[in-house]
Amino acid sequence: MLSHPQAYFMHEVANNPRGKGVLACIQCGRCTSSCPVARVVEEHNPRKLMEMIILGLRSDVLNERLPWYCLSCFTCLDRCPQGGDVGEVMFAIRNMTVREGKIPEGILVQASSLFENGRVVTSSKMASIQREKRGLGKEPTVDVEAVRKILTKTRFDRLINKGT
Amino acid sequence: MQKAVVVIGGGVAGIQASLDLANRGFKVYLVERTPSIGGRMAQLDKTFPTMDCSMCILAPKMIECSHHPNVQLLSYSEVKEARGSVGNFTVKVLRKPRYVDERKCTGCGICSENCPTEAPNEFDENIGVRKAIYMPFPQAVPRVALIDKESCVECGLCEKVCPAGAVNRGQQPQEIELNVGAIVVATGYDMFDPSVIRHFGYGRFKNVISAMELERLLCASGPTGGHLIRPSEGKIPRHIAFIQCVGSRDRREWIDHPYCSSICCKYAVKDAVLIKEHETDSRVSIFYIDMRAFGRGFQEFVNRAKSEFGIEFIRSNPGEISEDPATSNLVISFEDPITRTVQTNRYNLVVLCPALIPSKGMPELAKILGIELDNYGFVKMEDSVRKPLDTTVPGIFCCGYCLGPKTGDIPDSITQGSATAGRVAVVLATEEAI
Amino acid sequence: MKYAFFAGCLIPAREPQYENSVRKIAPRLGIELVNMEGTNCCAPFGIQSLDYTSWLALAARNLCKAEEMGLNIVTLCNDCYESLLMTNVILKENKETRDKVNEVLADVGLEFKGKVDVKIFSDVLHEDVGLENVKNAVTRPFKGLRVAVQPGCHLSKPKRIHFEQWAGMTALDELVEATGAKSIAYERKEACCGGPLRGINDQVALQVAKQKLDSMKSAGVNCIVTVCPFCYLELDMGQIEIKRHTNEEYGLPVLSFAELLRLAMGMNLEDWEINAHRIPIAGILEMTEAK
Numbered sequence: 001m002l003s004h005p006q007a008y009f010m011h012e013v014a015n016n017p018r019g020k021g022v023l024a025c026i027q028c029g030r031c032t033s034s035c036p037v038a039r040v041v042e043e044h045n046p047r048k049l050m051e052m053i054i055l056g057l058r059s060d061v062l063n064e065r066l067p068w069y070c071l072s073c074f075t076c077l078d079r080c081p082q083g084g085d086v087g088e089v090m091f092a093i094r095n096m097t098v099r100e101g102k103i104p105e106g107i108l109v110q111a112s113s114l115f116e117n118g119r120v121v122t123s124s125k126m127a128s129i130q131r132e133k134r135g136l137g138k139e140p141t142v143d144v145e146a147v148r149k150i151l152t153k154t155r156f157d158r159l160i161n162k163g164t
Numbered sequence: 165m166q167k168a169v170v171v172i173g174g175g176v177a178g179i180q181a182s183l184d185l186a187n188r189g190f191k192v193y194l195v196e197r198t199p200s201i202g203g204r205m206a207q208l209d210k211t212f213p214t215m216d217c218s219m220c221i222l223a224p225k226m227i228e229c230s231h232h233p234n235v236q237l238l239s240y241s242e243v244k245e246a247r248g249s250v251g252n253f254t255v256k257v258l259r260k261p262r263y264v265d266e267r268k269c270t271g272c273g274i275c276s277e278n279c280p281t282e283a284p285n286e287f288d289e290n291i292g293v294r295k296a297i298y299m300p301f302p303q304a305v306p307r308v309a310l311i312d313k314e315s316c317v318e319c320g321l322c323e324k325v326c327p328a329g330a331v332n333r334g335q336q337p338q339e340i341e342l343n344v345g346a347i348v349v350a351t352g353y354d355m356f357d358p359s360v361i362r363h364f365g366y367g368r369f370k371n372v373i374s375a376m377e378l379e380r381l382l383c384a385s386g387p388t389g390g391h392l393i394r395p396s397e398g399k400i401p402r403h404i405a406f407i408q409c410v411g412s413r414d415r416r417e418w419i420d421h422p423y424c425s426s427i428c429c430k431y432a433v434k435d436a437v438l439i440k441e442h443e444t445d446s447r448v449s450i451f452y453i454d455m456r457a458f459g460r461g462f463q464e465f466v467n468r469a470k471s472e473f474g475i476e477f478i479r480s481n482p483g484e485i486s487e488d489p490a491t492s493n494l495v496i497s498f499e500d501p502i503t504r505t506v507q508t509n510r511y512n513l514v515v516l517c518p519a520l521i522p523s524k525g526m527p528e529l530a531k532i533l534g535i536e537l538d539n540y541g542f543v544k545m546e547d548s549v550r551k552p553l554d555t556t557v558p559g560i561f562c563c564g565y566c567l568g569p570k571t572g573d574i575p576d577s578i579t580q581g582s583a584t585a586g587r588v589a590v591v592l593a594t595e596e597a598i
Numbered sequence: 599m600k601y602a603f604f605a606g607c608l609i610p611a612r613e614p615q616y617e618n619s620v621r622k623i624a625p626r627l628g629i630e631l632v633n634m635e636g637t638n639c640c641a642p643f644g645i646q647s648l649d650y651t652s653w654l655a656l657a658a659r660n661l662c663k664a665e666e667m668g669l670n671i672v673t674l675c676n677d678c679y680e681s682l683l684m685t686n687v688i689l690k691e692n693k694e695t696r697d698k699v700n701e702v703l704a705d706v707g708l709e710f711k712g713k714v715d716v717k718i719f720s721d722v723l724h725e726d727v728g729l730e731n732v733k734n735a736v737t738r739p740f741k742g743l744r745v746a747v748q749p750g751c752h753l754s755k756p757k758r759i760h761f762e763q764w765a766g767m768t769a770l771d772e773l774v775e776a777t778g779a780k781s782i783a784y785e786r787k788e789a790c791c792g793g794p795l796r797g798i799n800d801q802v803a804l805q806v807a808k809q810k811l812d813s814m815k816s817a818g819v820n821c822i823v824t825v826c827p828f829c830y831l832e833l834d835m836g837q838i839e840i841k842r843h844t845n846e847e848y849g850l851p852v853l854s855f856a857e858l859l860r861l862a863m864g865m866n867l868e869d870w871e872i873n874a875h876r877i878p879i880a881g882i883l884e885m886t887e888a889k
Contacts, residue, residue, distance in 0.1 A: 016650075017650050017695070018650065036786075036789050036790050036792070036806045036809060037795075037802060037806060039809070040802060040805040040806065040809075041802055041805075068647075068798065068799075069795070069799065069802060071751070071790045071792065071793075071794045071795060071806065072643040072646075072751075072794060073751040073755070073789070073790035073794075074751055074752070074755035074756045075751075075755065075788070075789065075790070077755070077756050078755050078756055078757050087756075091643075091646060091647060091650075094647040094648070095647070095648070095649060095650055098647070098648050098649065103648070104798055105798075106644075106797045106798035106799070107644050107647060107648065107798060109797070110644040110645065110797075111644075111645065111648055114639055114641075114645060118638045118639060119607035119638065119639040120607055120639050120642065120644065120645065121607040121608045121611050121612065122607070122611060123610065123611040124611070127611055127612070127614070130614070130870075131610070131614055134614065134618065134868070134870060136610075136614055136617065136618060136621075139605070139610040139611065140605050140610065140633055140634055140635055140637055141635045141636050141637075142636070142637060142638055142639075143636040143637070143638055144638075146636070146638060146659060146706045147638045147639070147656065149705050149706050150652070150655045150656060150659065150702055150703075150705065150706060151652055151656075153655075153702045153705050154649060154651045154652040154655060154702055156648065156649050156652040159648060159649060160648070
């Protein structure tokens with residue numbers, strides 16, 4: 001499993017807006033000990049992920065499976081005594097993974113829905129009719145145009161095309 | 165120039181400073197807030213790494229203090245005001261009423277035997293009980309009883325049975341004024357309350373205790389006579405875990421003790437060895453981040469703990485402790501450093517090693533004396549390199565753990581006590597602030 | 599008390615009963631919810647995982663809309679809350695990031711000025727309306743209701759952001775107990791329900807949900823009360839799915855806290871609302887004292 005270690009990887013992560021916590025990690029293991037997913041999925045181990053980053057195992061970390069078990073529940077982040085912000089580092093890793101075109105299917109579905117409808121969970125015609133019937137009125141309008149403009153400006157659209 | 169000194173705090177550091185100064189011929193007023201001197205060392209069973217009986221080392225010093233012609237022991241007293249400057253301080257001390265005449269009491273204990281009321285025993289970290297009229301602990305110095313008026317039901321029995329007629333239920337607090345040339349602060353430490361770190365269950369689970377509570381359980385003069393039993397039902401635990409760094413090395417804002425408390429790894433190993441000595445077939449695990457066993461004999465002690473005593477050292481900081489309500493046993497979730505998977509271990513007793521924090525009352529005392537404290541509330545040194553025992557006020561010195569985790573063990577406290585005595589002696593002898 | 603009401607996407611589309619209860623109890627507590635039109639997705643964690651600036655820009659657009667309305671935003675969903683709140687905090691504190699995001703927002707004619715606050719409905723009830731007023735509005739208290747309160751991850755974590763509202767955990771307990779129900783302590787109360795992995799890794803999501811349901815069951819509760827619609831979905835639907843896989847049954851009905859309050863304030867749920875719950879709630883309805 002050990003790929004060729006790349007010394008700068010830890011700093012690449014640390015320079016990501018959500019990744020600087022990796023510099024504080026002392027490998028105490030409290031994050032993994034607290035993680036609800038680590039308890040049931042052996043492969044998901046926040047401390048180990050931080051360790052792999054520190055060791056520079058770039059291609060082992062940036063894959064389409066490893067960083068995607070995280071629930072972003074922030075239990076690890078809250079319990080880390082050193083400000084390692086593991087939950088935030090997870091986001092940084094995912095952002096970096098996405099840039100390399102590795103995106104899990106479920107997330108791609110959400111992204112496509114966002115681009116097409118301006119929201120992740122969309123309404124059905126049936127749901128709209130029922131809302132009217134029950135006196136709830138229409139759902140709040142969504143400005144899809146604005147969403148597309150924003151996502152084009154940030155090149156989000158290119159990111160998700162890369163993954164498909 | 166007053167050739168006298170007030171030492172605030174009767175722990176081992178304060179005691180050492182007092183003795184050195186007294187032996188040099190200076191007058192020492194040793195002010196101690198609790199009813200007896202001795203401090204934390206008096207609460208311990210054994211010291212590390214030599215496994216000497218703590219009280220056996222300390223008691224002779226305590227007695228020397230009480231008998232020394234140059235030491236006036238002001239126990240159960242507090243400093244209320246300090247004016248003046250180096251060479252000439254006026255210190256007001258409030259002597260709290262014991263409701264027992266110190267001159268008459270012989271320490272026989274008949275009053276306590278007859279007292280009908282019980283209250284939690286502070287010296288035993290509230291594990292055991294004591295009576296409303298009580299002796300703080302068997303080796304207390306001064307060996308004088310006191311009445312806790314809050315628990316007292318005013319039945320008057322103690323007064324009736326006291327053979328020395330020492331009970332004085334109408335005693336008033338007494339304020340005395342002392343003129344001294346220097347002041348020594350030796351107020352020691354408290355333990356951080358680990359109930360803030362909720363997932364460890366302290367305060368919620370009976371069998372999760374803090375290290376000082378363990379010391380009292382292990383100590384022969386403690387509430388169980390030195391038998392280690394579980395708080396829940398009194399059975400002997402066979403599976404014990406220690407968790408290090410509970411609050412120490414923690415940078416989170418609501419905890420804010422980013423420092424290493426410097427003695428917990430050592431005392432945990434000591435306690436683990438003690439437990440194994442008591443119950444040889446018990447399983448003892450220490451969950452640590454780093455094993456900081458620096459200095460004389462400690463690494464060797466740790467090595468022995470592993471090889472000779474079979475203590476399990478697990479390099480992992482646990483995530484959660486949960487309780488089995490039927491048995492009051494604890495389950496610790498942690499990442500096993502060998503298999504790299506999350507495991508759970510069952511224990512009968514879990515000991516948390518909390519961060520060491522400044523003594524409560526420190527902020528108030530600092531204000532009275534005009535000395536500065538650092539961000540964690542420990543005494544700030546005038547110059548940490550060149551004058552590490554001077555406070556920011558000339559003529560006021562400090563020693564022991566009130567300086568913070570620079571103190572690594574009891575010999576360090578004693579060394580600092582002597583060193584501070586040296587600093588004070590120069591001030592008193594030469595009439596100069598240096 | 600007037601707020602810009604950010605409904606999110608899940609509740610209006612899939613859990614309209616939650617929205618309905620909120621709209622019914624709000625006026626009775628003096629809360630005016632002004633609909634926000636032309637909003638967009640808050641950019642919850644799945645979208646945040648893809649790109650940082652996109653997340654901030656999307657979330658900020660909603661904040662700008664509220665700024666235009668001159669009102670603070672109130673959300674119902676924990677994920678919307680987390681996304682909008684964190685964005686608000688980051689952009690208020692970090693000039694460089696704010697400039698970058700405003701560059702993107704300029705394309706849609708908006709500018710983030712940092713003028714509004716983000717709140718979640720439960721905190722509005724506890725802080726702005728006040729517990730006393732909520733208690734006074736309860737006319738039909740529950741009897742015998744033992745609740746496992748599920749605060750959801752982003753109500754109290756990360757603590758360094760929510761420290762002021764850290765009591766958000768006890769606040770929720772207090773709100774629940776104002777209805778006459780009892781909030782029962784249980785292990786792992788702050789733990790995640792597994793909801794975020796729904797659609798990405800359903801098996802793991804259910805395993806995490808099971809951990810929560812096991813803790814709740816051990817504590818002897820007869821009802822679960824949620825804030826977050828994902829928790830609601832995961833714990834309600836999740837029980838059905840767990841039964842399908844392992845045959846294990848919990849039988850714990852799940853209510854959103856708005857529905858709980860609505861019942862306690864003397865209002866009845868309509869049939870469609872009752873039927874929307876996968877685990878039947880008939881038992882809970884019987885525990886209101888008036889019956």
